[in-house]
Amino acid sequence: MAYFPAFLKFDDKSILIVGGGYVALEKLEHLLNFSSNITLIARDFSDKVKALIDENSLTYFKKDYQIGDAKGFDIVIAAIDDFSLQESIYFETRDYNNTLCNCVDLQKYCDFIFPAYIKKGDLTVAISTSGSSPAFAKNFKEYLKNLIPSSVEDFLKEVKALRTTMPKGRERMEFLDKKAKDYIKSWSKDS
Numbered sequence: 557m558a559y560f561p562a563f564l565k566f567d568d569k570s571i572l573i574v575g576g577g578y579v580a581l582e583k584l585e586h587l588l589n590f591s592s593n594i595t596l597i598a599r600d601f602s603d604k605v606k607a608l609i610d611e612n613s614l615t616y617f618k619k620d621y622q623i624g625d626a627k628g629f630d631i632v633i634a635a636i637d638d639f640s641l642q643e644s645i646y647f648e649t650r651d652y653n654n655t656l657c658n659c660v661d662l663q664k665y666c667d668f669i670f671p672a673y674i675k676k677g678d679l680t681v682a683i684s685t686s687g688s689s690p691a692f693a694k695n696f697k698e699y700l701k702n703l704i705p706s707s708v709e710d711f712l713k714e715v716k717a718l719r720t721t722m723p724k725g726r727e728r729m730e731f732l733d734k735k736a737k738d739y740i741k742s743w744s745k746d747s
């Protein structure tokens with residue numbers, strides 16, 4: 557089955573990252589753009605991970621992972637260099653209702669996967685290769701990033717305001733559709 561692309565609201569979600577090395581850092585950096593309700597557990601934390609923990613006042617435990625530690629978290633990321641621990645954390649989370657688990661080495665044990673993404677104001681573009689090539693996802697993101705002007709932030713602010721003032725209906729739909737079309741067309745003229 558293919559992955560369903562969705563944007564999740566993290567406001568009331570608690571996140572656990574198990575691991576404090578390079579991959580935990582990557583996942584933490586991405587998650588911090590959307591939430592600060594993040595707890596970390598690891599035997600050792602890299603200096604960069606520790607710096608982000610301090611900067612964002614995150615809760616952390618410097619210890620070996622123990623069964624039961626994932627209980628109560630909505631989202632669990634197993635970012636350790638230990639396949640059997642990743643597997644064990646995934647099966648542990650099956651006992652907890654509604655916990656989503658991501659194992660960084662074992663895609664079959666991922667309830668969701670991280671996309672590469674571009675964020676410019678209210679615009680988010682997420683890219684996935686369904687796990688076929690994370691390197692392609694990363695480099696394609698860089699390619700797309702250069703095609704999107706930073707004026708998109710102001711454009712979205714403007715249309716957001718228009719959508720609250722103009723009455724709903726066909727006229728508004730057609731007006732907003734043309735405005736978006738013309739704005740995107742203007743990119744090729746600018747370059």
Ligand SMILES: C[C@@]1(CC(=O)O)C2=NC(=C\c3[nH]c(c(CCC(=O)O)c3CC(=O)O)Cc3[nH]c(c(CC(=O)O)c3CCC(=O)O)/C=C3\N/C(=C\2)[C@@H](CCC(=O)O)[C@]3(C)CC(=O)O)/[C@H]1CCC(=O)O
Nearest residue numbers: 586660661669670671672684685686687689690691693694
């Ligand atoms: C997009 C991104 C988002 C993020 O991390 O937030 C992301 N991986 C990134 C980078 C990256 N990862 C890897 C490389 C080395 C080159 C290569 O292998 O291609 C690079 C490139 C680099 O680091 O330069 C190796 C790797 N990755 C996974 C495995 C395990 C496996 O394949 O079984 C291995 C093998 C480990 C090994 O070889 O030992 C698994 C996953 N990685 C995913 C996401 C999910 C699928 C995404 C998709 O749909 O494509 C998935 C399935 C699970 C998940 O992690 O959620 C982020 C780029 C962000 C950015 O920069 O914008």
Ligand SMILES: NC(=O)c1ccc[n+]([C@@H]2O[C@H](COP(=O)([O-])OP(=O)(O)OC[C@H]3O[C@@H](n4cnc5c(N)ncnc54)[C@H](O)[C@@H]3O)[C@@H](O)[C@H]2O)c1
Nearest residue numbers: 575576577578579580598599600619620621635636637660
């Ligand atoms: N999904 C991805 O995007 C992706 C990308 C590259 C690599 N990987 C995979 O991610 C895994 C982690 O890579 P890394 O570079 O972060 O490794 P790393 O060595 O930098 O970090 C591993 C971390 O796990 C912690 N750890 C190990 N066993 C533990 C335990 N029992 N309890 C608590 N903490 C424990 C260590 O203290 C360390 O903080 C590797 O197996 C690698 O193959 C995944």
